[in-house]
Amino acid sequence: MSIFKRGSTKSTPPISTASLPDIIFMLLFFFMVTTVMRETELLVKITLPEASEIIRLEDKALVDYIYIGPPVDPDRGTEPLTQLNGQFARLNEINQWMDWNEARRDQKEVPFITRSRKVDKDTRMKMVIDVKQELRRSNALKINYSAEQDR
Amino acid sequence: MADIAFLLLIFFLVTTTMDTEVGILRLLPPMEKAPQPTEANGRDVYEVNINDANELSVEGIPMDIQDLRSGVKEFMTNPENSLVLPERRSVNRAICEQGIALARSRMLHASDEVSKQVHQKELSTWEHKLAVTELIGDFQELPPNAVIALRTGSRTSYAMYMNVQNELEAAVEDLREALCKEKFHREFKELNEKSSDDRPLIKAIRAVHPQRISEAEPLEVQSIR
Known part of the structure; x- marks a missing residue:
């Protein structure tokens, strides 16, 4: 009897934390592999439209983004604005922006650059058409309408 | 050790994003050519208009967005050899x-x-x-000048425009899928563009059901009564 009693009063040993660094490192590597660095800070509010027939762009390094939407900062009004890189831009600055993007890449990659337009779904088409015409004028014909998966 | 790993982990959680870039890919027509596809031949052009009040009309007749997909499919296949649709x-x-x-x-x-x-x-x-x-x-074969002409008003909302684009894309995709199943007994989506075996198949299917959506010249769309 006394043998069993002695055994049951023994306190449980603490959980070993020796494997904790391994677990955390594993998590770290998982996140490093599956995620990408955040691009620019958004100055415009964008709710993407939904679409079912979307395709994934393979090479993110060859994608440039044009953001169109109402500004986050209420002082700038509520009309949609265009953002290129980290700042607001006027229509005639798009051309310059594209030259800059082409210059920073390898010459061979230039024809494969996709311009992805992230446009807020409540934007009026005039803005979208203006940007599109500007892209056509600069011969940037491969474009993507960014959307979210639905259904 | 764990502290350092934790710190790095939190750094990566904060600075990175997981979302992948998805959307509808389009190839715009070059500026200098500026073709006028519409007025060329009435039966070869499928006119899709969205007016400022986000109302859809096809060939001048108001249409519900649910019917657009079947409309486009009919345009692209012309199953009854209709005289108002492109001659195959x-x-x-x-x-x-x-x-x-x-x-x-x-x-x-x-x-x-x-x-x-x-x-x-x-x-x-x-x-x-x-x-x-x-x-x-x-x-x-679809005639080479057959085209879906999409036009919007300047106050049309982007959401509606994307809805229509999506339906157009879906219609073509449906046709391709059906053809691929019939001829190759495989799903078109599963064909891999990078594999040299699949690439000719993809090209063949695209040749039969080309995706020709013209957004060439934005014109003002009159409101439909």
């Missing part, structure tokens, strides 16, 4: 070989560089068609 010409081996021979002889007799290039282009399209017939047999 059948393409088979004999016609292709004839075309190739004709283009070859024309190229030989071409007087200047420019016309030679035109015939060269002609020759390559026929050769491409021949390759398609070898893969999927005889098929019905």
